[in-house]
Each structure stands twice: as structure tokens, then as C-alpha cells.
Amino acid sequence: MKEINVLPEYNPGEINFNPIPLFQYRASLKDEVSKGKITIDEALKLYRAMLLIRNFEFMVVDLSTGNFVPYDGFKFIGATHLYVGEEANAVGIMSVLNKDDYITSTHRGHGHSVAKGLFAIYQMDDNQLKKFLGDWPTDNYGSLREAAIDYHLFQAMAELLGKEEGYCHGRGGGMHIADFYTGNLGANAIVGGSFAIATGAAMAVQKQGLDRIVVCIIGDGAMNNGIAHEAMNWASQRQWKKGLPIVYYIENNQYGMTGQQRGEVTGIDYLSQRGAGYNNVNMHAETIWGMNVLTVREAMLRVRERLLNGEGPILVESMTYRFLGHNYKDKGVAYRSEEEKKAWMNEDPVTRLKNELIEMGALTERDAEHENEIARKKIEEITKKAANATDPVPKDMYRGLYAETTSDNIGEEYRTKNLLKKPRKYTRDSEGKMLFRHAVAEALTEEMIRDKRVIVYGEDVADYGGAYQVTLGLLDIFGRERIFNTPISEAAIVGTGLGAAMVGLRPVVEIMYIDFILLAMDQLGNQVAKARFMFGGKMTIPLVIRTTIGGGKGYAGQHSQSLEAIVAHFPGIKVVIPSTAYDVKGLLKTAIRDDNPVLFIEHQMLYVDKGEVPEGVDYTIPFGEARIAREGRDITVVAYSNIIKNVLSAAEILEKEDGVSVEVVDPRTLVPLDIDTIAKSVNKTGRAVVVNQAPYTG
Ligand SMILES: Cc1ncc(C[n+]2csc(CCOP(=O)(O)OP(=O)(O)O)c2C)c(N)n1
Structure with missing residues (x-):
């Protein structure tokens, strides 16, 4: 099976890196429309999506500061990593994805979640909408789609508020919203935590021949975490027959929590430069203007096409900025100057698109205000509903922790048809x-x-x-x-x-x-x-x-x-x-x-x-069923793995030399643990010793 020889070659030369593009594309709505790359309706959708995210985020501020009180005695608890200022990214990305494309998201993920669901809903047919809506009442809506959008926002907000009706039944909260129905594989509160998950998802997409891509959204801070290196190298391996369909999309809002990327915690100006370390095409890395939704959209359209062509992995760095602090408690002043903030506020992606829509006659200033008011009211309504939704009860504390299912009854559906070679027959000796x-x-x-x-x-x-x-x-x-x-x-x-x-x-x-x-x-x-x-x-x-x-x-x-x-x-x-x-x-x-x-x-x-080991018998052993490795009367020894051999020998010696009868219980599985069998044995013998090779500390 040896396929590649590695020979000693010491020819003098040098390694050349291809240039990495910076801010090459500077779209205007007018250009895009005239080139037929976007319609006004599509642009309005982008605008409305950004407004929804912004209002969603300001609602979280209002809930946490007490400016909005959905009912008397309401108290907000939970994380508040807000996305205000960065909306162009989520909306630009999600607007080009198919419903079935996957994303992974970050602790600053409300915007990703809102946008992914929204654009997935735009693509759903009636059956899919009905499935998505479940029991959500639809009578008061003009269409199933409208109802689905409300339900989507409600589930996101309910999750944030820790409610049963939330996307994750309130078990994840604001930093862990996921919705598998719309391809959202989940947000992650560990900085960089989703790097490898997204990469594995891309591997699975490729191995199953699915026409999907994976967008791993990460912050600039995450790029300095070890898993970033492991994941990007993993995705770039030459052994993949086709490039993995994954883009690592860095939302470079210039800061980790407060640590500054440029000039402080890295030695480079652009994180896209890191792409050069992973393959000979720099992971097709580029740095884009992340305060313009049209630029993000244009970049992601190219990215998606490339990924479906097998040219992944791709690295995109988006230069963006969060207008608020790291969370609502951080005022964002200790590490950012007024001059800097002001300069970035002038780049506001919502205002930019609004102005362009006005310039093109698609909106008036009043229409724009009205659009914002619609978004604000919608968020207010769903927030009231979400705040009044069901709190999980203690008895359901462990619900969902373990799946009850197995693949035992899959039948022939997934059987491997073509083996490259007849499987080896592992021999048994004369005693089987x-x-x-x-x-x-x-x-x-x-x-x-x-x-x-x-x-x-x-x-x-x-x-x-x-x-x-x-x-x-x-x-x-x-x-x-x-x-x-x-x-x-x-x-x-x-x-x-x-x-x-x-x-x-x-x-x-x-x-x-x-x-x-x-x-x-x-x-x-x-x-x-x-x-x-x-x-x-x-x-x-x-x-x-x-x-x-x-x-x-x-x-x-x-x-x-x-x-x-x-x-x-x-x-x-x-x-x-x-x-x-x-x-x-x-x-x-x-x-x-x-x-x-x-x-x-x-x-x-x-x-x-x-x-x-019986030959030709397809047996399994259930988890949580201990094995009595030796029966005895006087003392129970619980032992597992290799040390059990020593325990069994010791038991023989004790029996022979001291007349002590030892019962040996091998739990086989530590989680789940067969407490019943152990307890039964100890009830009988009245004594218990645990023997394993683990350290005595802790
Ligand atoms: C592994 C890990 N280290 C530290 C933290 C604390 N923390 C939460 S968010 C954050 C900053 C992350 O920066 P970045 O990845 O750029 O995302 P941003 O917050 O800027 O969106 C830090 C340090 C964490 N959650 N996980």
C-alpha cells in the first residue's frame, strides 16, 4: 500500500509564497445590481436580516440592564456577548448558504443563529416549513414562512433565556444555540472549540458525497489557540482525494476579549497570512472588508463555489468591529480609543446598506425607520413570549444527556458491499x-x-x-x-x-x-x-x-x-x-x-x-452489566482491566493459604456502572476492596 516515496533531495532553492489578497473587492449595491449579481429584493432581505440581528442584540442589552421588563419580577441571567457592528458577516455568509450547509458558531453567536435560521426558512417549501413549525400556532400569520420566522426568533430568544421551548430546551443558553434542522451545528463557548468539530463535519460531508459546505466561524482570538493549527492542518492534508469543503471564516473584530490582534498578541498584521502555513495555495486565503454585507456575500459566493469544486479548505479573514464591549458589563473603553471606535462606527454595515438602498430609490429614510420599527416590534413580541415560556424543572435535569438509541437494527442498508480483500480469519487455538x-x-x-x-x-x-x-x-x-x-x-x-x-x-x-x-x-x-x-x-x-x-x-x-x-x-x-x-x-x-x-x-x-471467543457468533455485551470473575464469600474485590489477573491470582493464594474466599467483580464499564451487582456482592461478603492501576491521589 506504500504510495509515496520520500527521498533525500537537497537541491538549493527557496520557498515562494503566493500573494494573499487584501480588500480586493469593493462592491457597491449599484454595481452589483447593474451586473445582475443581486436584486433589490435580495438586498432588502439582507438589510432586514441585519436589522433583526441588531434589534435582537439591543433587546439582550435591554433585558440585562432592566430597560425592558417582560413581566414584573423578571431577572435576566446568562451571557451577553453581543454582535452589534458585525452583522454584515452573519448575514453575508448565511445569505449564500443552502439550508443544508453547515455552520459552527461562537460565543458571540446570536447573529449567526438568527441569520442561519432566517435564510434557511427563506428556502423551505411548505412541508419543510410545517415540519419546522411543529405545534407553533400559525393562524395569525399571513404565511407559513412568516410564522416560521417568528418561531425561529422565539426559539433563539427562549434558548437565551434558558427555557424549555428554546432551540436546545434551555440547556445551552446564549452561547450554545444549535439547530440541526437548519444546519446550525452549534455555537461554542470555548474559544476555538468548534474548529475541529467543523473540520470533522466537512470530512463527513465529503465521505458521504454530500453537496454541502461547512462554514467554521471563529473569532480572531481563536486563531491563536492550538486547535486552530490542528484543525487547519487536518483540513489541508494531501491524503484527501478532494479538498475538504470547509471555510474557516475569521471575524476579526480586532480584539479577543481585550487583547489586540495587531500590535499586541500576534506578530502579523493579517491573520489570513496564516493560510500560507497549511498548503501551497495559502488555503486561498484573503482578507475582506467585513463591514460591508455585499463584500461578504460576494466573497462567500466564490468560496461556496470553490468548496463545491473540491478546492477547500479556505481561509477568509473579515476585518470587522464590535461596537459594544466584550459583553454588556464591559464598556469597551479600557483598551479602545474614542478615535478608533468612531472610525469604525462610520463603517456601520446597517447604515451603509440603508444609504445605498436609499440612493437607489429602493427605500426612503422613513421606510428605513419603518423597517427598523417592524424588526424592533417583532423582537419585542417574541421576547415577551420567550420570557413567559416554560422553565425547565429539576426532575428533567439529566434529560438528553444520553441517547437511548443504538444502530442495532440497521439491517442491510449500510452494509459494505465492496471489500478490497477478503477479511482475515483470526485463528483460535485448540481451546477456542x-x-x-x-x-x-x-x-x-x-x-x-x-x-x-x-x-x-x-x-x-x-x-x-x-x-x-x-x-x-x-x-x-x-x-x-x-x-x-x-x-x-x-x-x-x-x-x-x-x-x-x-x-x-x-x-x-x-x-x-x-x-x-x-x-x-x-x-x-x-x-x-x-x-x-x-x-x-x-x-x-x-x-x-x-x-x-x-x-x-x-x-x-x-x-x-x-x-x-x-x-x-x-x-x-x-x-x-x-x-x-x-x-x-x-x-x-x-x-x-x-x-x-x-x-x-x-x-x-x-x-x-x-x-x-466464539467463532462466527455476532454477540454484543450490554453496558452496565458487571461480570463476576470469581465467586466468593468473605470479601468483594472490584477490579478491571489487566490488574484483574493479579487479583485473581491473589484470590487463589488467599483461598489456599488463609482460607479466605474472595469474590471478584469486573464492572466492565465504569460509565454506566453496575452498582447493583457490586452492592449485591458486598451485601453478601460484607467487605469491599477496589483494585486498579490508577494513582492514589485525588
Ligand atoms: C479557551 C477559552 N479561553 C478563554 C475564554 C474566555 N473568553 C471568552 S470570549 C474571549 C475572547 C475571544 O476572542 P475572539 O475569538 O476574537 O472572539 P470575540 O469575542 O472577539 O468575538 C475570551 C478570552 C474562553 N471562553 N475560552
Whole structure:
């Protein structure tokens, strides 16, 4: 399968970078209309969308300052990262997207959410509108579309106010609005947190042959986060047959929270320059005028076409400005001069388009005021409704945390039809025993055949078969579309897995050693574990993260840890840790079919152990069912993974030498934990000891 030779070539030369365009396009509405690139009606839609966002944001200010009180005793709680001044970006982007194109958004995401939903609604047919509207009463509206727009705004505001009727049932709030029906994969309160998710979504779009693009909207601050590098390199890999359909769209509003991009926290003037680091076409990077909705729209039309042509990934930097502080408490004065603010206020995208529409005779100043009044009233009405919507009740605290579904009954629909090679038959010895490592490979092979959405990736897993040769041979059977090597980018391995799982694949990703998950903690703890819950339980995350532990091999402190407890601490992720060949096969198959994220921990010293595994039997083992590894009367030992072998030997010695009868319980899964079986055993023996290889601290 070796495809590329890397030879020692030392020819003198130099690396040349192509220029990166800055502000090349300076559109005016008049030019655009005369060239037939936009109609006045379309321009009015852009204008109205910007007005809706602006009024939405000022309503959030009014709610938080008490200027608008929807009912007596109302108290606003929650984040307020406002988008005033940056509206041209959300509206310019969303106006060119298809309903099914995806976006990921940021903590400053109200505008993205409002615009994505709005432009998706403009494209819906009646059936889609009805589906979107659900039970929302439509009698008082002139059309289903009008009703859908109100319902959309209501759901966004209700989410902000933490209500059950919100897009995410109030579990996400203002920094986590998502709507999968309209392609909004969600906003993220971790700066840069969505980089890899969006990249994984783009990978899944490509692998499933969908004609869609992904727009990863991020702030300038996020560009300095490690995941930015991992994600942009990931998207630029030469191994993709076609460029990934993703644009990283930087809303460079000049500041992180207060740290200034230019002249302070970076060494460059334009973040688009970073594109040169990732491929030979600079990721087609450019810097655009982000205070003009027509410029953004024009750039995004080109971007979309390019991405659908397989020319991604693309990097766009939009020069923009937030008119308010970082949030409503920040007045934005400690780090910004009046002169600077004034200069940017003169660039106001709403006023600019208004003036152009007036110049073209499409609006009068009075019409414009009227348009603003319509938007203001609409937002006021939906806000009153949203404020009076339902508060979640404590008993529903965990609703949506885990999906109840699996892919058990998919039948033949997703079966892999064409294998490149006949799958290997893993041999059993005369006692029906096989290597633990082969049991893993057999489970993977069977599940990859059973469901073509299952893909496997990680560091060195393809040709080499991974550090422990577990996946050796799968490449020959399934090819690189289904199993591939990745850069050494643990955070991106996990984060892309999440994005791909959200968009239809069932990835099994590998982190070589559990020690390395520490590089992926945000992706694991904040993203993978929380996504389903924070997005209201509205989507499934069929993602398996295989990893290994290996205390006892003499590899010292960075290759020997048992960190399962850290991950078990995050609600939303299941943790599986098998001890036998039989269990590893059955549990891995269950993990792959589960619609929840699973951390699957294999012990390196178990790989060469043998155990009985029935041949030709498609069995799974349910999560949360402990195994009694040894029956006893006097004491219960709860142990899992490799150390259970020592426990079983010790139990034999105790029985023989001291007459102590030890019961050994192997929980198999730590989340969910089979408390009943453990409690039953302890009730019987009256004593319990837990044995594992994890540190004693904490
Ligand atoms: C990883 C992380 N670090 C710090 C923060 C605190 N924080 C929230 S928003 C923000 C600024 C982000 O800047 P940028 O990405 O440019 O987006 P902007 O707020 O300017 O839209 C910071 C530092 C965070 N939420 N996440």
C-alpha cells in the first residue's frame, strides 16, 4: 500500500509564497445590481436580516440592564456577548448558504443563529416549513414562512433565556444555540472549540458525497489557540482525494476579549497570512472588508463555489468591529480609543446598506425607520413570549444527556458491499482461544462490514496497524477511505470525530496512549461529552475513542497512567474497560453501535493474552452489566482491566493459604456502572476492596 516515496533531495532553492489578497473587492449595491449579481429584493432581505440581528442584540442589552421588563419580577441571567457592528458577516455568509450547509458558531453567536435560521426558512417549501413549525400556532400569520420566522426568533430568544421551548430546551443558553434542522451545528463557548468539530463535519460531508459546505466561524482570538493549527492542518492534508469543503471564516473584530490582534498578541498584521502555513495555495486565503454585507456575500459566493469544486479548505479573514464591549458589563473603553471606535462606527454595515438602498430609490429614510420599527416590534413580541415560556424543572435535569438509541437494527442498508480483500480469519487455538488484540480487530472488521458509516482513524493505524498492531490488515480490506493515518493531533482526532459523528458517520478514533488524551481534554470534556446535552438532546454522537493504558511496562510517568477516572467524571461520555478477549469483542461492538460517545480503554499488556471467543457468533455485551470473575464469600474485590489477573491470582493464594474466599467483580464499564451487582456482592461478603492501576491521589 506504500504510495509515496520520500527521498533525500537537497537541491538549493527557496520557498515562494503566493500573494494573499487584501480588500480586493469593493462592491457597491449599484454595481452589483447593474451586473445582475443581486436584486433589490435580495438586498432588502439582507438589510432586514441585519436589522433583526441588531434589534435582537439591543433587546439582550435591554433585558440585562432592566430597560425592558417582560413581566414584573423578571431577572435576566446568562451571557451577553453581543454582535452589534458585525452583522454584515452573519448575514453575508448565511445569505449564500443552502439550508443544508453547515455552520459552527461562537460565543458571540446570536447573529449567526438568527441569520442561519432566517435564510434557511427563506428556502423551505411548505412541508419543510410545517415540519419546522411543529405545534407553533400559525393562524395569525399571513404565511407559513412568516410564522416560521417568528418561531425561529422565539426559539433563539427562549434558548437565551434558558427555557424549555428554546432551540436546545434551555440547556445551552446564549452561547450554545444549535439547530440541526437548519444546519446550525452549534455555537461554542470555548474559544476555538468548534474548529475541529467543523473540520470533522466537512470530512463527513465529503465521505458521504454530500453537496454541502461547512462554514467554521471563529473569532480572531481563536486563531491563536492550538486547535486552530490542528484543525487547519487536518483540513489541508494531501491524503484527501478532494479538498475538504470547509471555510474557516475569521471575524476579526480586532480584539479577543481585550487583547489586540495587531500590535499586541500576534506578530502579523493579517491573520489570513496564516493560510500560507497549511498548503501551497495559502488555503486561498484573503482578507475582506467585513463591514460591508455585499463584500461578504460576494466573497462567500466564490468560496461556496470553490468548496463545491473540491478546492477547500479556505481561509477568509473579515476585518470587522464590535461596537459594544466584550459583553454588556464591559464598556469597551479600557483598551479602545474614542478615535478608533468612531472610525469604525462610520463603517456601520446597517447604515451603509440603508444609504445605498436609499440612493437607489429602493427605500426612503422613513421606510428605513419603518423597517427598523417592524424588526424592533417583532423582537419585542417574541421576547415577551420567550420570557413567559416554560422553565425547565429539576426532575428533567439529566434529560438528553444520553441517547437511548443504538444502530442495532440497521439491517442491510449500510452494509459494505465492496471489500478490497477478503477479511482475515483470526485463528483460535485448540481451546477456542484467540489473542485479545485479534478480538479487537475482529470486532472492528465485523462492524466495518456491517455498517459502512464506521470509519477508523488515528496516529499510525493504517499501514502500520497502530502502535500495538491492533488494526493491522484493515487497510487492505477497507482502503484509505475507511481507515487512515492522522497527524499527531490528539485534540483534532477527538474533535473531528465529534463533528463527523454529528454529520452521519460512526467514527472509531484511536488515541495511542491514554496519557495523550490530556492534549485533547477540551475536546473530550467540553465538546464530546457535553454536545448532546447542551444542544438539548437533539442529536446523537456515535463516536468511539479507543485508547490504551499500560502501567507495568517500564515506560515511566507519561506512558503508564490509568486516567479513566478523569473521563468518567464528565457526564455525557461512557467509559468501557474490558479485561478479557471475549469481553473486548462484545463490548467494542456495543460501543460502535451505541449512539453515545464512548471512551474504550484497552490495556497494552492484555493484547497478547488469549481468551475464548466464539467463532462466527455476532454477540454484543450490554453496558452496565458487571461480570463476576470469581465467586466468593468473605470479601468483594472490584477490579478491571489487566490488574484483574493479579487479583485473581491473589484470590487463589488467599483461598489456599488463609482460607479466605474472595469474590471478584469486573464492572466492565465504569460509565454506566453496575452498582447493583457490586452492592449485591458486598451485601453478601460484607467487605469491599477496589483494585486498579490508577494513582492514589485525588
Ligand atoms: C479557551 C477559552 N479561553 C478563554 C475564554 C474566555 N473568553 C471568552 S470570549 C474571549 C475572547 C475571544 O476572542 P475572539 O475569538 O476574537 O472572539 P470575540 O469575542 O472577539 O468575538 C475570551 C478570552 C474562553 N471562553 N475560552
